[in-house]
Amino acid sequence: MPRDFPAPPVFADLMEAKARLAPHVHRTPVMTSRSFDAETGARVFFKCETFQRGGAFKFRGAMNAILALPEAARARGVVAYSSGNHAQGLAYAAKIAGIPATIVMPRDAPALKIAATRGYGAEVVFYDRYSESREEIGRRIAEAQDASLIPPFDHPDVIAGQGTATIELLEETGPLDALFVPLGGGGLLAGAALAAQALSPGCRVFGVEPAAGNDGQMSLAKGEIVEIPVPRSIADGAIVTAVGRHNFPVLRDAVTAIETVTDAELVAMMRFHAERMKLYVEPTGCLPGAAIRKQAASLAGKRVGAILSGGNVDLARFAELVLAAGEEAA
Numbered sequence: 001m002p003r004d005f006p007a008p009p010v011f012a013d014l015m016e017a018k019a020r021l022a023p024h025v026h027r028t029p030v031m032t033s034r035s036f037d038a039e040t041g042a043r044v045f046f047k048c049e050t051f052q053r054g055g056a057f058k059f060r061g062a063m064n065a066i067l068a069l070p071e072a073a074r075a076r077g078v079v080a081y082s083s084g085n086h087a088q089g090l091a092y093a094a095k096i097a098g099i100p101a102t103i104v105m106p107r108d109a110p111a112l113k114i115a116a117t118r119g120y121g122a123e124v125v126f127y128d129r130y131s132e133s134r135e136e137i138g139r140r141i142a143e144a145q146d147a148s149l150i151p152p153f154d155h156p157d158v159i160a161g162q163g164t165a166t167i168e169l170l171e172e173t174g175p176l177d178a179l180f181v182p183l184g185g186g187g188l189l190a191g192a193a194l195a196a197q198a199l200s201p202g203c204r205v206f207g208v209e210p211a212a213g214n215d216g217q218m219s220l221a222k223g224e225i226v227e228i229p230v231p232r233s234i235a236d237g238a239i240v241t242a243v244g245r246h247n248f249p250v251l252r253d254a255v256t257a258i259e260t261v262t263d264a265e266l267v268a269m270m271r272f273h274a275e276r277m278k279l280y281v282e283p284t285g286c287l288p289g290a291a292i293r294k295q296a297a298s299l300a301g302k303r304v305g306a307i308l309s310g311g312n313v314d315l316a317r318f319a320e321l322v323l324a325a326g327e328e329a330a
């Protein structure tokens, strides 16, 4: 349900989300690595949302948005347009809630992703990404079915749901000096910043986005949302053209800075997570680790959190990326 602007969520919304989600989400593990700590000089705690339902944190926001709907609206179902983790997160959440879901996907989306979304019982509607507007199609379907359109990040209930990952992390680690979070449209980061502000005051919160698409960094510098052309990066969960309108005020008020990393740095981090930590992380999920490596000089002796946001990447694609980078890259 769209709400009036500006209505950014507050910490109390995150606690409400946490209670609502408790029976449904996995409390994902927090992992550490002696070799990463030795390399960076920091004590780093990785919150592994790779083990969340649907393979990414997106399930939290999707499930919270569904559960927050009034019962009658919920029963009529939900609609999303996404080719990525939000589609799978929402489809899975709808299945658990026992309501219908329609996902608008590009006709040329990876067969595996289409199959996974259908596997959760969602109806998949295709569009042509070069000639049709998915927003338009999504809105039309939502209207025709009287269903609720659930956006991937620009929604208070989605932000509140994503913030529960950071609440869990801080419950486990206690106060942190710094927290690194991937940044796409800002659902995960806005939620993380609200959680950190409340539970670990003084913790510096960093968003991390691909260097090729630093719209978030430019937006914070300019004090307003900056829109860019679709960026090209292997971090496909973070290649958005602009942060959300509900997200921006939270980022502006509660985020310390936005850092950027290159695709090569992401691949090196993917390799590290796999080889040294035995973690299968998608490129977007490698943003925080890669940024911590770059910032190591300022993090020595600090307690640092990192949200490993997801692990949905084809094995063949994973292998292609790490093998192309060669041995030395790690």
Ligand SMILES: *Cc1c(COP(=O)(O)O)cnc(C)c1O
Pocket: 056, 057, 058, 084, 085, 086, 152, 153, 162, 182, 183, 184, 185, 186, 187, 188, 189, 237, 238, 282, 284, 285, 309, 310, 311
């Ligand atoms: C969606 C996504 C992100 C970015 O989250 P936003 O809320 O859009 O900023 C980061 N990592 C993964 C794995 C994602 O699926």
